[in-house]
Amino acid sequence: MPEPVIDDRMGGLILLGAADALWVGLTASSAVPTASGAFTGFPADARVGYVLLGGRVVATVQTGGQRKVPESEVRRAAAELNAVEMDPRDLLRIGPFRHLPRRQQTEGTPLRWRHRITQELRELGDPEREARREGGRPSHLAGIDWRRMLVEQTPDRTTRTWWLPRAVVRLLDGAEHTETRFLQVQAARARRASEAVPEPPSQRQARATDNRQTTSPDCPTISLRPYTGELEGHLYSVLSRKPGISRKVAGWTCTVCGAAPAGVIDHCHEHGYVRAPVCQSCNTLERPDHLYSNDIRVADRYTRLFDTDTLDWLRHWHRCPGCRxxxxxxxxxLAAWTAHTACRPLRPTHRGSRGRKPCGVLRVSWTGSQNTPRSCLLTVAVDFCPSGEHRVLARVPYREAVERFGIWLADTAPAVAAAAGPDRLDGLPAESRPVIADTSGEGLALF
Incomplete structure (x- = not known):
């Protein structure tokens, strides 16, 4: 692809059409598919003064009656997107939900990508509503071609569900957060400017001339601060009612992945304590996959929780004083860990094209609860096994599962195990709260 012609006298600014071509050319080998109309295709609108590219805000400049953007900003955004790794099999459900997450209901950003996707998919097949849409259907979101990655499933053959790769969800959440902070900064500057003493006409005219000649628009860099335990020991039932807590959470990075902006406060449902702020993606990854209130599937995502990213998740879970x-x-x-880790040698395997592979789908259920440890029993089974569906692999008493986990924790994460122990019970409730199971698949903000 030929490089766009850049007028050095304009300080490296290029026309929107050239920016579209440059964006596509630079991201041609990216794991995340991009769109050709990142600057000119709906819903991008350069007239508002900026365009979103991935998680970056690229401000536009009006010169000579035309909108232009800095080439260097387009290249930076492309480099950031090219560095993103995406596993197309690691999917995250994005809808439809009966109720949007609470964060989405209060979000006032123009992107609102979940709302846009939901609205468009619900309008498919309705020619009259489609014709009323100004500018046609969205072709991209923040320069990302989400249609090429959207997966539609009908688990019960009646209800459609929509899924996107987790990496893309994190990108779009980051873009939404960056846009919100950018608009807040711009609004604050506008307020300060309106309250300031008016400038003499000569100075105002000179400043306007300088702005037209600038080589790079004033686009503030939005930075998030790391979480350092400010909410530790707080009860979620109390903290979640405090005014302004959502705004405070949005200023932190996710404590698990460290890459995306935090969106919710994760908390322990057994003890009621706040763990830490996390992004929507990690919040959903941690969420148990309930079939019923006492029955969960042990999906492939538990490989990340207990194998690849074990230390980060163990440290996160033990931010709850009760669990620690x-x-x-x-x-x-604990039930998922017992099935996935402690009972792994018991799972049947079958021959495949690439060697032997575990068969079926792991499922673990329990009777009783952690409040009655003597009678609580975990049952690990494998469903859809060719040698016998619903085959029971093991029955593990709750106390035995806790002991096994303690031994494994000491070997796997010694630093986390060293911070735990029965000598730190001061201030804890005498009896744990019952598990609050969310079986509807709707309340992501709960976890």
């Missing part, structure tokens, strides 16, 4: 003091996990997570 008792050297355990909430019952659904």
């Amino acid at each position: 003091a008792r050297t355990t996990l909430p019952l659904p997570h």
